[in-house]
Amino acid sequence: MKKIYQIPGAPAPIGPYSQAVEANNTLYVSGQIPIDPKTGTLNDSSVALATQQVMQNIKALVETAGLEMSNIVKCSIFLKDMDNFSLVNEEYAKFFPSEAPARETVQVSKLPMDVDVEISCIAVRF
Known part of the structure; x- marks a missing residue:
């Protein structure tokens, strides 16, 4: 059995997907971009602020x-520019003060709504 989750009060996803799906005690969180769930607007005035918003969206889901x-076991980070790696790392680390999950970070040519960062993750119910 699977269960679908959405950030309470958030606008619907911008495509045909669920924000998060749980199956067999594993939560799969779709790639999050820096959309403020309360206003539906992009919070992307800087890479640091965009990363904070993405991580807050992941935390909410x-x-x-x-x-x-702490239930997150894997993250995937997609960057439009790998030169922003250290800025993203700095904000990302604030959400995992100990025992950070496994992850990869890759540079891509374009992201939805032309944002600079998108992050997805997998969490497990222990």
């Missing part, structure tokens, strides 16, 4: 599913 950030 994980908590909506009844989990915590």
